[in-house]
Amino acid sequence: MRIKASYSNTPSWRSAYTQVNLPKELLPLEKMARNLWWVWNNDATDLFAEFDPELWRKSEHNPVILLQKISYERIDEILKDSILMDKVKKVIKNFESYIAEKFDKAKPSVAYFSMEYGFSHVLKIYSGGLGVLAGDYLKEASDSHVDLTGVGFLYRYGYFTQSISPDGQQVANYEPQNFGELPLDPVLNEDGNQMILAVPYPDRDIYANVWRVNVGRISLYLLDTDLDLNSEYDRPITHQLYGGDWENRLKQEYLLGIGGILLLNKLGIKKEIYHCNEGHAALINVQRLLDLIEGEGLTFNQALEVVRASGLYTVHTPVPAGHDYFDEGLLGKYLGSYPARLGISWQDFVDMGREHPGSGEKFSMSVFALNTCLEANGVSYLHGIVSRHMFQPVWPGYFPEELHVGHVTNGVHMPTWTAKEMKELYERTFDKNFYNDQSNHEIWDNIYSVPDAEIWKLRLAMKKRLVSYVQEQMKEGWIKNQKAPSAIFNIVDKINPDALLVGFGRRFATYKRAHLLFTDLDRLSKLVNNEKYPIQFLYTGKAHPADGAGQGLIKQIVEISRRPEFFGKIIFLENYDMRLAKRLISGVDIWLNTPTRPLEASGTSGEKAEMNGVLNFSVLDGWWYEGYRKDAGWCLTEKRTYTNQAYQDELDASEIYAMFENEILPLYYARNSKGYSPEWIQYIKNSIANIAPEYTTKRMIDDYIKNFYKPEEGRSKLVTANNYSKAKELAAWKEDTAANWDKFTVEQLTFNGQDLRDGAGLSSPNLTEGEKMKVEVVLDKKEMKGDLGVECVLTEYDAEKKVDKFISAQEFRLVKQEGSKLYFEMNAEAKIPGLCNFAYRVFPKHPDMAHRMDFAYVRWI
Ligand SMILES: *Cc1c(COP(=O)(O)O)cnc(C)c1O
Numbered sequence: 068m069r070i071k072a073s074y075s076n077t078p079s080w081r082s083a084y085t086q087v088n089l090p091k092e093l094l095p096l097e098k099m100a101r102n103l104w105w106v107w108n109n110d111a112t113d114l115f116a117e118f119d120p121e122l123w124r125k126s127e128h129n130p131v132i133l134l135q136k137i138s139y140e141r142i143d144e145i146l147k148d149s150i151l152m153d154k155v156k157k158v159i160k161n162f163e164s165y166i167a168e169k170f171d172k173a174k175p176s177v178a179y180f181s182m183e184y185g186f187s188h189v190l191k192i193y194s195g196g197l198g199v200l201a202g203d204y205l206k207e208a209s210d211s212h213v214d215l216t217g218v219g220f221l222y223r224y225g226y227f228t229q230s231i232s233p234d235g236q237q238v239a240n241y242e243p244q245n246f247g248e249l250p251l252d253p254v255l256n257e258d259g260n261q262m263i264l265a266v267p268y269p270d271r272d273i274y275a276n277v278w279r280v281n282v283g284r285i286s287l288y289l290l291d292t293d294l295d296l297n298s299e300y301d302r303p304i305t306h307q308l309y310g311g312d313w314e315n316r317l318k319q320e321y322l323l324g325i326g327g328i329l330l331l332n333k334l335g336i337k338k339e340i341y342h343c344n345e346g347h348a349a350l351i352n353v354q355r356l357l358d359l360i361e362g363e364g365l366t367f368n369q370a371l372e373v374v375r376a377s378g379l380y381t382v383h384t385p386v387p388a389g390h391d392y393f394d395e396g397l398l399g400k401y402l403g404s405y406p407a408r409l410g411i412s413w414q415d416f417v418d419m420g421r422e423h424p425g426s427g428e429k430f431s432m433s434v435f436a437l438n439t440c441l442e443a444n445g446v447s448y449l450h451g452i453v454s455r456h457m458f459q460p461v462w463p464g465y466f467p468e469e470l471h472v473g474h475v476t477n478g479v480h481m482p483t484w485t486a487k488e489m490k491e492l493y494e495r496t497f498d499k500n501f502y503n504d505q506s507n508h509e510i511w512d513n514i515y516s517v518p519d520a521e522i523w524k525l526r527l528a529m530k531k532r533l534v535s536y537v538q539e540q541m542k543e544g545w546i547k548n549q550k551a552p553s554a555i556f557n558i559v560d561k562i563n564p565d566a567l568l569v570g571f572g573r574r575f576a577t578y579k580r581a582h583l584l585f586t587d588l589d590r591l592s593k594l595v596n597n598e599k600y601p602i603q604f605l606y607t608g609k610a611h612p613a614d615g616a617g618q619g620l621i622k623q624i625v626e627i628s629r630r631p632e633f634f635g636k637i638i639f640l641e642n643y644d645m646r647l648a649k650r651l652i653s654g655v656d657i658w659l660n661t662p663t664r665p666l667e668a669s670g671t672s673g674e675k676a677e678m679n680g681v682l683n684f685s686v687l688d689g690w691w692y693e694g695y696r697k698d699a700g701w702c703l704t705e706k707r708t709y710t711n712q713a714y715q716d717e718l719d720a721s722e723i724y725a726m727f728e729n730e731i732l733p734l735y736y737a738r739n740s741k742g743y744s745p746e747w748i749q750y751i752k753n754s755i756a757n758i759a760p761e762y763t764t765k766r767m768i769d770d771y772i773k774n775f776y777k778p779e780e781g782r783s784k785l786v787t788a789n790n791y792s793k794a795k796e797l798a799a800w801k802e803d804t805a806a807n808w809d810k811f812t813v814e815q816l817t818f819n820g821q822d823l824r825d826g827a828g829l830s831s832p833n834l835t836e837g838e839k840m841k842v843e844v845v846l847d848k849k850e851m852k853g854d855l856g857v858e859c860v861l862t863e864y865d866a867e868k869k870v871d872k873f874i875s876a877q878e879f880r881l882v883k884q885e886g887s888k889l890y891f892e893m894n895a896e897a898k899i900p901g902l903c904n905f906a907y908r909v910f911p912k913h914p915d916m917a918h919r920m921d922f923a924y925v926r927w928i
Pocket residue numbers: 194195196197199572573574643644645648649669670671672673675
């Protein structure tokens with residue numbers, strides 16, 4: 068027999084969790100390590116660090132690993148150290164009493180769905196702003212006693228870690244996460260094995276492990292498909308965040324939506340509100356409809372009333388290209404069997420994801436979300452406006468200004484993003500109840516009572532912490548990547564905490580315009596080499612691995628930073644994650660943001676800076692459009708001067724240089740005899756007092772409760788009460804109205820007696836101000852059972868934007884009803900000077916209609 072050089076089959080790996088054998092005095096720490104409460108409680112992280120500073124550093128500040136690896140000798144020492152043990156007891160007591168607090172029954176309960184969550188750098192299930200927002204929101208729900216349950220994915224590879232090659236190329240490293248070392252728990256069945264969810268996909272079930280992340284009092288359930296029960300083809304569904312092709316994306320969204328609801332069903336969790344963080348989760352509504360149709364015997368239209376009533380869709384994208392669209396064929400492959408079960412046709416189903424039903428458009432998750440959620444919102448005031456314009460084609464009978472789409476401006480979780488030094492200052496200076504009353508300006512006003520010197524000292528301490536963090540991290544990272552030691556020590560030792568430090572950290576998407584500062588390199592060189600005014604720029608950010616332009620931008624900045632005139636003045640920091648973000652947004656003096664307006668939906672990193680007395684210098688876009696206050700930061704004007712983007716960039720860049728040269732640097736260096744600039748401190752105080760209180764997640768969740776959750780809770784009760792009788796009534800009314808919509812006739816439409824039917828214009832269109840007008844309309848609704856309304860819509864032509872702009876809609880009075888005939892009247896006065904256009908619009912009317920977009924049938928007459 069021929070002997071092979073080697074011969075082996077593949078190993079069968081089994082996993083086992085080994086429980087840490089902590090002594091009983093320390094045992095509660097095991098539970099505490101597996102609750103992300105420590106992320107926003109410095110006493111807890113300080114305690115872990117004190118247990119074993121070296122191990123804490125090596126574990127990258129992960130307490131689960133720390134407790135798994137801490138030595139028995141060290142545990143013995145800890146037990147004998149009475150001062151340390153007092154701290155242990157205090158932290159455990161704080162944790163346990165926090166956890167024991169109950170949800171506030173007055174606040175609606177919420178199921179929250181998101182593709183990503185950013186809680187801590189330790190748990191790599193986020194890529195950027197969207198995830199960090201979701202993570203912050205869950206922390207706030209916990210602090211605010213909101214009964215919220217989250218659903219998401221546990222990614223094997225998460226998002227990539229970034230390193231930069233010697234020639235400035237971004238290298239994306241995907242490192243598998245070891246789930247046993249993460250702060251989460253497997254959800255167990257009664258038999259003690261991990262719960263597995265079976266999700267029906269066409270021709271097969273796909274299985275997912277069920278995990279739970281404890282976020283204070285909140286549970287977040289995560290699904291992961293990387294298990295042997297699945298085929299090689301299905302296991303990677305949850306490998307990467309925003310990785311893979313469109314088919315994998317659809318499989319993910321199917322899992323999040325349909326699987327997400329099946330999971331909650333399996334866990335016996337029912338909530339009052341179903342909140343989609345972005346359109347990715349919109350398929351929850353397919354399963355919710357199905358549950359009502361198959362479980363409660365409702366028809367599709369009745370079920371839709373119920374599902375919509377409790378659905379909220381938050382959009383984070385300002386441009387149509389940012390949404391997910393799926394080919395009809397691909398959609399059919401996965402969802403083809405659903406319409407029949409829902410009792411509708413395939414055509415009806417795809418049309419629910421189209422701006423123009425009946426067209427060949429791809430299926431848009433966002434449009435599907437809009438059609439299956441009664442309410443929707445953007446994430447800043449400006450983004451609300453942008454979203455109403457973006458979504459207007461879904462409701463062609465209405466103008467953007469009339470849409471129900473609202474906004475809640477994003478915020479940040481204050482206790483997470485405020486540096487320890489600053490939190491201690493707030494705790495010393497502010498009311499004891501401060502954390503529970505974060506939106507109270509009166510409390511924040513106390514910042515004015517803090518001596519300037521103390522604020523300056525704190526700011527310096529935070530800057531120094533950033534510098535030492537960067538030096539440590541960069542040295543470690545560079546050594547790992549085998550870079551030349553001379554380069555390392557030269558650059559990192561150049562960061563100067565006494566200089567004005569400017570930070571820029573975000574995803575390298577082109578609209579964020581990271582290149583703006585580098586538009587005029589001669590001028591930039593003069594700026595950074597002025598010995599009178601030392602200034603340094605710290606850049607960081609990842610580009611999506613498929614985004615060539617974004618990666619090109621990183622390369623360009625890295626190359627510039629290596630030129631002699633910029634060496635040590637412009638510094639690019641690798642691997643922007645939450646840990647670096649926290650140091651950076653608290654350790655620089657200025658946070659710079661230069662997006663192309665209006666493409667920054669909200670942005671939150673600048674809000675984090677606010678919590679730390681770091682001043683913002685940003686384009687008036689996203690949250691800063693609302694947040695900017697004079698003498699509390701700086702802005703680039705919101706006006707767009709050029710349509711040509713390159714010209715606009717040039718203009719904006721020269722404005723940035725000028726602001727640094729003429730305003731910011733002179734202000735920062737107007738030092739008094741004590742070594743600081745009192746005016747600068749005044750800016751810091753103004754910004755903390757007037758801006759910070761508005762941009763916390765506390766304010767954000769309160770806005771969601773008041774403007775969306777509460778009204779929807781009421782609506783949901785209305786339509787579900789008495790065995791869904793109102794839902795049935797509304798569905799029947801809509802069905803009847805829709806069936807008879809094209810049949811009603813306009814018997815009369817007269818303007819001061821003149822017949823305006825069939826598009827006729829006014830015979831004498833010149834009115835004098837104050838002139839009286841009487842308009843009479845008679846409709847014959849024929850067989851239609853429900854009511855109709857008529858209104859006059861006024862618009863004026865906006866020559867600059869070349870569109871008709873909505874001015875107002877005024878409803879007619881119903882003066883008489885005879886059989887199927889409705890008599891309407893309106894008396895008005897010519898009031899608006901200049902040319903304006905008007906038209907008459909008929910719409911369905913019902914006292915329980917939530918808003919016009921609830922049933923957006925319109926006929927212009
Ligand atoms: C806060 C944060 C973001 C979002 O910041 P933007 O201002 O929206 O760019 C992105 N990434 C990380 C790591 C963050 O901490």
